[in-house]
Amino acid sequence: MEDYRADQNPRIPQLIRKSLFEDLSATEEAELNQWVNASEENRALYHQLTNKQWLADELLSMESYDLDVAMQRILSSSGGDNHAEAPVKPLFPWRSAAAAVLILALSGAAWLFLNRKESANAVPVATALIVPGGNKAVLTLSDGSTVILDSTGNGLITAQGASNVFKLTDGQLAYRVSDETAAAPVYNTLSTPRGGQYQLTLPDGSRVWLNAASSITFPTFFNEKERLVKITGEAYFEVESLQERHVPFIVEAGTERITVLGTHFNINAYGDDQLIRTSLLEGSVKVSNTNGSVTIDPGEQAIGSTGRSAYQIIRPNMEEVLAWKNGKFIFRNASATSIVLQLSRWYDIDIEYRSDVSGIYFSGGVSRKDQIEKLIELLELDGRIKLELKGRSLIVRRNP
Numbered sequence: 392m393e394d395y396r397a398d399q400n401p402r403i404p405q406l407i408r409k410s411l412f413e414d415l416s417a418t419e420e421a422e423l424n425q426w427v428n429a430s431e432e433n434r435a436l437y438h439q440l441t442n443k444q445w446l447a448d449e450l451l452s453m454e455s456y457d458l459d460v461a462m463q464r465i466l467s468s469s470g471g472d473n474h475a476e477a478p479v480k481p482l483f484p485w486r487s488a489a490a491a492v493l494i495l496a497l498s499g500a501a502w503l504f505l506n507r508k509e510s511a512n513a514v515p516v517a518t519a520l521i522v523p524g525g526n527k528a529v530l531t532l533s534d535g536s537t538v539i540l541d542s543t544g545n546g547l548i549t550a551q552g553a554s555n556v557f558k559l560t561d562g563q564l565a566y567r568v569s570d571e572t573a574a575a576p577v578y579n580t581l582s583t584p585r586g587g588q589y590q591l592t593l594p595d596g597s598r599v600w601l602n603a604a605s606s607i608t609f610p611t612f613f614n615e616k617e618r619l620v621k622i623t624g625e626a627y628f629e630v631e632s633l634q635e636r637h638v639p640f641i642v643e644a645g646t647e648r649i650t651v652l653g654t655h656f657n658i659n660a661y662g663d664d665q666l667i668r669t670s671l672l673e674g675s676v677k678v679s680n681t682n683g684s685v686t687i688d689p690g691e692q693a694i695g696s697t698g699r700s701a702y703q704i705i706r707p708n709m710e711e712v713l714a715w716k717n718g719k720f721i722f723r724n725a726s727a728t729s730i731v732l733q734l735s736r737w738y739d740i741d742i743e744y745r746s747d748v749s750g751i752y753f754s755g756g757v758s759r760k761d762q763i764e765k766l767i768e769l770l771e772l773d774g775r776i777k778l779e780l781k782g783r784s785l786i787v788r789r790n791p
Contacts, residue, residue, distance in 0.1 A: 410441065410542050424539050438527060438586070441541065521783065523760050524603055524737045526562030527587030531580040533611075540564065540589065552577030553612035554594050565592040566611055576614070582606040583624075586739035588715075593620070596631040597640065600716050603736040604661070617641055627657045627716045630674075644669075647695055650677045657712055663732070669693045670712045678702065714756070720766070721756040727776055731787055738763045740780075745788045751775050 406423040409415050415423065427437045530538040533551060540558060548556045554566040556579075564581065583589050583601045591599040595613050605624025618633075621643045630640045632653025642649040644660035647667050654674025660667045669678050670692040677686045678693045685702045687693050692712070694703040714721035715733075722730060727748040735742050737759060757766055767778045767785075779786040 407437065407441070415542075415544070420543065423542060424537070427539050427542065428537060434584075437539075437542070438584075521738050521740060521763050521780065522586075523762065524586035524588060524739065526589055528564070528581055528583045528589035528601070530556070530564065531582065533577040533579060551579055551611040556611075562588065563590045563592070566594045568594050568612060571612070576610040576612065578608055578610055580606055580608040584739070585736050593618075595633060595638075595640075598629040600627040602626065602715050603739075613638065619643065622658060622660060624661050625657070625659045625715065627655075627713065629655050646680045648679050650679070651675070657716075659712075661736075666694055666696050668712075669695075670707060670709065672709060672713075715759070718759050719756055720759060722753050724752045724754055727751040727753065727770075727787070730770070731778075731785060734763065734766065734785065739783070741784045743784050743786050745786055748776055748787055748789050751789065 402422070403426055406415065406419055406426075409419065410423060427433050526541060528540045530540055530548070532538065532549065538548060543558055545558050545560070548558055550556070550569070551566075552575075553568055553570045553572075555569050557565045557567065559565055581589060581591055581601065583603055583605050585604045587603055589601050591601065591607065593599065593609055593613075594611060595618055597618070599607055599620075601607060602625035605622065605626060607620055607622045607626060609620040615638060618638055618640045620641070623644070626642075628640075628642070628651075630651055630653050637652070640651045640653070642651075642658060644658050645662070645667055647660070647669070649656070649658065649669055651674060654676055655672040656674070656676055657670045657672070658667070659670075669676065669687070671687050671689050673689055675686060675688065677684055678695065679685075680695055682695070683701060685693055685704065687704060690706055690709065692705050692707045694705065708721075708723045711721045711723050711725075715737075720730075720733065730753060731742050734740065740763070753770060755769060757769065763780070767780070770776055770778060774790055777786075777788040777790050779788075
């Protein structure tokens, strides 16, 4: 496990703390990104220690915490890098002084976590807390290097081919064409982990929302013949029509190819689902694969797969289809298996079935900001199913 403990790299807790204050230099940011990318454990720990929902929950539980003692302890161990004199940008508008101390205290906790001694009975820190997902993504550049967007400050990130790449407000990445004379196409990939989501504005102005455990690969400048992107997982598109040039927008998802001229649509193409669902809100799209093609109208969904000889066309509940984009879970007679699959992606947990729960369906809705315990409580209300959290696994059983 490379570079995981602080005794192997004692600067990491300091860099995590500085990243919370958006006070990293370019060199420090590169050093932190290298550590985050070194292992899955590093990435999980970093996301936990910088998760704003977790910070908020910890803040609310600090009523009995001795802030003066905490501040003195943190400052005395800061190695001379004293942030007490620097202005602090509070994460929340209330109790800003306490929030600042909490951030420092959590950085002190990070030091302890990273310095912990490995033992046969040690429980990984990342399994200790399950929180809702948030704006997390990795940008892979044309040379193969990566940028951890959730630890990168707002503003210009880099230049890629014909475009400059900007990180805007939380969860938004934008490509702005700077040189239309660029010759060879340059490709980037934006990927979200389980428990992540992100927004992207493509070079043509089209907007993309990525759900958890998804990716999109795209050129940094579109040519005059077509605008081709490739996705995995789930994405929602609002496509610029460019009617004056009639440049088709094409999405490749698994075995399917979706062609549009200007429309709003959602594609669900997770590899563990086997089916690819294209749902249209506005405009017109043509969906095709090796078995044929079909054109769908607004309000329709085309369901296809490699083993299906023809597309199935249905009219789904669009509120349910787009719930993820709008920050909600909405279920309309949804199977228990499909629900827990969504939970696994958003809360970054594994699913373990202890009995067959097929034939159990639910309807309802909650916010994606809710803690997973609330969803478990709601799903267990009618007594048909039993859900149990063990570490980062959700045990699923049918009640007798």
